[in-house]
Amino acid sequence: MKKVTILISLIVLMMLSPLQFASAEENYSDLYISVGDAIMKVKADDWDSAEKLVAQLSSDWEKADVPENETSKKVGDSISTLDDLVKEREKEPVLDALSDVSHSLVALEKEQNPVDQEEQRGQVKAALTPVLDEMGQSIEAKDADRAYESYQSFLSAWTKNEKIVRSQSIPFYGKIETQMGFLRIALTQDEKDFSKIEGIYGELNSAVEDFAAGKNLKSDNQNYSLDTLVSLLEKANQSIDDGNPEGAVPHLEKFLSVWPSVEGDVRTKNGSLYTELENNIPVLAGKLSSENADVDAIQSDLTNYQKSIVLLQDKTNYSVWDAALIMLREGLEALLVVTALLAFLRKANAASQQKWIWAGVIAGVGMSVVAAFILSTVFSTATAGANREIFEGITGIAAVLMMVGVGMWLHQKSTMKAWNQYIQKQMGTALSTGSVLSLALVSFLSIFREGAETIIFYMGIAPSISTGKMLAGILIAVGILAVCAFVLIRYSTKIPVRPFFKIATFLIYFVAFKILGVSIHALQLTDKIQSTQLNSLPIVDWAGFYPTLETMIPQIVLLLVFAVTAVKIEKGDRKQENRAA
Known part of the structure; x- marks a missing residue:
């Protein structure tokens, strides 16, 4: 079930990325x-x-x-x-x-792809050494402007050659990147500490020379993660809150030391954020060391980056109960149809024909499983690689659209009169054919349609929930449905349907709200949708609420749709009651 993808989502994805599935040059x-x-x-x-x-x-x-x-x-x-x-x-x-x-x-x-590593190191040395020499002369002369110009030249040369260093030695790559960040901080401060600048320059220069000479550098094996970056930014903000802006600088310097170890996790999820962090953190640290720094603006930037990194971390992981609710809401609709058929046959003294309804149920379940298997086998590769985020977003939004219809259906049936009319309509359609096979067809189509919808819904949350939790949720839902089936079939004429439908409708609307937020957030992670953050609002993972305009506006629209639908249905019910009176 977890690997099932939906054909309509595949078509949409191919429209978004028509070249994604074309053959390409093999690489790793x-x-x-x-x-x-x-x-x-x-x-x-x-x-x-x-x-x-x-x-x-x-x-x-x-x-x-x-x-x-x-x-x-x-x-x-x-x-x-x-x-x-x-x-x-x-x-x-x-x-x-x-x-x-x-x-x-x-x-x-x-x-x-055989390459001459020694030749590559020579290429790096030839590109960086002249610029480093010029930078060293500027620093020795305490010419800050010229030194910063040399730094910019070095940065340009480094950008063209950093892939060589990273491919041959991650430790040297990290050391050079870190010293560059420290150097940028020192050169952007209002009051230049040239003794400190000389020390940083010396570390940078020796790192380049040692790499070019083919020396080894021990790797830093500490367990850094995106949480480490978030923690360091929190500490920097706390120092600012305590009235000690310069105390935030060491935390940002530590950020730069950790950065090379975790930058790949940022780069693969949000390229624009990666560029901003790498370029701006040293600048912000340098400004904090200056007397006339706009501390409020700097703290705003740091808070923004902190939230951005939090958003990059694992998207909302759906719970066991989220998985159970999907099976419950879909199973209940199908169960209500089947219950209506069985109840009608009992009232019509035709209980012996119930076997045809159960045959339709079994056939519907079987066809749903077959459809799931076919979709999983044919389209399982569609969720590979970078597309997994896009598929989660697209299938999740598709699921929300279907949930809206399901929720409205339940809401409309939330009165006893509407429910009885629905039963009569379904039974009338079945009996008008004059054949018990039509009863089986009604139950088959109800089960199969709900089974197909369930596949879409589970595909919408599959990338963000473990297989164990999903299966546990399904088993819990099956158990609850079994109890409901027993009660509905045995006491179908005595159950107050209004509270039952009201609760089911609320649950569907809540899950739709959550999946919509999570799905749009997934598309934001792949830069398919922009992300305009609202720093004054918190992230609420369990509700799928992310403080960005792009997620909040669709969720507000969704709530308005639910509200308008509820008002119209309630008005319609009151009119019918008045007419009846």
Whole structure:
């Protein structure tokens, strides 16, 4: 069920990204991204997300077009080992296995795309050393303006060559990036501390020289994550609140030290935020050290970045009860139809024909399972790689649209008179055919239609809930439905339907509100929808509320639709009651 995708969503996605499914030159970028993201999730003890990423890695590897040789066999073996270990959820073995996968991928890529690493290091040195020499002369002369111009030149040269450094040595890449951030802070302060600037420059220069010489640098193995960045920004804001703006600077410097270890997690989810953080955090830190700093504006920026990073972290994980509600609301509608059919046959003294209704129910369930299997088999690859966020957004919005219809239907049937009219209509249609097979067809179509809707709804939340929670929710719902079925079938003529339908309608509206927010947020993470944040409002994960205009406006519209519908239905009911009176 979890891997099922919906054909209409696939068509919409292909309209948004028509070239996404075209054949392209084979590369391993998706594999590296999955490995990097998995490392971050394991360090954060987010095992559900880590298992999904490892499964994605395994799937992408199986589809990769690679030569069959000893090197590619090592990649496959390392991924297979990782797939087994991640299920045991022991951090160190899994991190080691991820490292093995990364190293084996690097070896395969080098084999297929041989490069001269020494020559590349020479290229980096040739590009950066002249600019560093000029920067050193400016700093020695205490010429701040010229030193900053040299820094900008270095930044330009670094941008063109940083991929080489990152591919050969993550530790050197991190050290150079960190020292660049420190240098930018020092050069943007009003009062320049040239002794400090010289020290930072020395560290930067030696890092470049050591990399060019092919030296090794020990990696920082601390378990940094996006939570670390959020925590550092919180501490910086707290220092500002305490009236000590300069006390926030060390926290921002620590941010820059941590940044190279987690920047990949930001870059793969929000490229524009990645650029802003990398460029602006050093500037903000430099301004905080200045006497005439606009502290309020700086704190506003820091708060904005803090919320942006929080939004990047795992999207709302639906609970077991969210999964149960989907099965409940869909099962209840189908159950009401079946109950109506059975109740009518009992009243018509034709209980012996109930077997045809149950035959229709079984056929409907069977066809729903077949449809799920076909969709899962044919379209399972549609949720691969970067598209998983887009699919969650699209299918979630599709689910919300269907929920609106379901909610309105329930609301309309919330009076005893409307419910009795509905029963009579369904029974009349069945009996008018003069055949018991029509009864089976009514029950079959009711079950199959609800089964198809259930597939769409579960696909809408599947990327944000573990398989275990989803199955638990389904089993709970099945148990509740079994009890409801017994009660409805046995006491269908005695149950007060109004409270029952009111509660069911409220639950549907609530889940629709939540899924709409989560779905739009998922599209924001892929830059398909812009994100205009409102810093004065909190994030409410359990309700799917994210403080951005793009999520709030559709949710407000949805609430208005619900409100207008409720008012119209209530007015209609009162008119009918007055006419009857």
